[in-house]
Amino acid sequence: MSHFSVVPTSDFAAAPTMEFAGVRLEQMSLEHCADLAEVVERDRLDEAWFASTPSAEGMEANIRARLKNQQAGTVAPFAIIDLSTGQAVGATTYLNIDATNRRVEIGSTFLGLPAQGTGINPAAKYLLLRRAFEELGCFSVAFCTHWHNEASRAAILRLGAKQDGVLRNHKYDPKTGTLRDTVIYSILPHEWPAVRTQLEARLRRHGRI
Template sequence: MIKVLPATLEFNGLRLEPLAPHHEDGLRAAAMDGELWNLRVTSVPEPYNAGQYIGAALDTRDRVAFAVIDASSRTLLGTTSYHDIVPAADRVEIGYTWYAKRAQRTHVNTSCKLLLLSHAFDTLGCAVVGLRTDGENLASQAAIERLGARKDGTIRHHTVRRDGTPRDTVMYSILRSEWPAIKRSLHDRLERHARGQACS
């Protein structure tokens, strides 16, 4: 049975550290980079709600939230989480992920996913890692599929968005047996990025 505790993870110039109240200013600045809260298919907080966002993340029993930090500049780039943790099934999900516009389409997302997946499978001993996204967020679906995750299906009318409209949720997963090949693929992608090729 897995036990997920807050931890600090570092890799490829990034540091994932437990999200805390002192990250409020950095989270606000990251959200403002691109006015991300205006995207209806994401969970990015309005700048004035950054503190409330952190409080809600810390108060959610089955969620462990991280601040994504550029290790050299110590700038907060975004946030991500383990959530919907089911210890009896050795399962976590990765989500609540968003980044400042300047960090998008860079090595950041791939590096963070590699960090979180490695910690989940290689350290925590997870049997499966899930990911989910809005049925209308085609960019997020494409990014998850590029990771190598398998699409499990769509839960129709699963929840509601901030604007009150109903949301279909697309569910994905990665099994422990699939992880070694995905791990190699993610490392290969980062090596290509280091050679100057695009990374997502």
């Protein structure tokens, strides 16, 4: 039987600065609040009923909650910075950290509309996946989304993730009074080289590398 060294939870919950293809991921902080609130308010990102994007008014509380969960070792929150402007254009997070089983989920992600389709999101995913597999030694990286979020489901499949299943009536949303079916996807270590290659190809098409 093979034995693997345990990576400390503190390593998984860290949010180190990473740069690639004109994008920087950095530790989320309250300093990002103004930029992120502006992005959400301008593009009305919080109005999608199937997503859980914080409102502009709730951005500070959302950031504080992410930081509190980071202290508990369950998440690692990042701000997404467009290096061409130096501004935060979105956010993303390692969720449901399970250091013992070397598993993380990538989620709680939102991105301003002008940044969508520019290669910023693939660059951010590249950085998160590279760290997960090449630095943290993850056995699995998960992605979860609402059944009705067709754009998110298509984007996850474009990454090369495979669908694991659907958790029916998984979550109750008090805002809409609806129950969410959650679709779960994952990428495994042996799949990462192919995922990395296709992400690099996408970034070349966007002229980012």
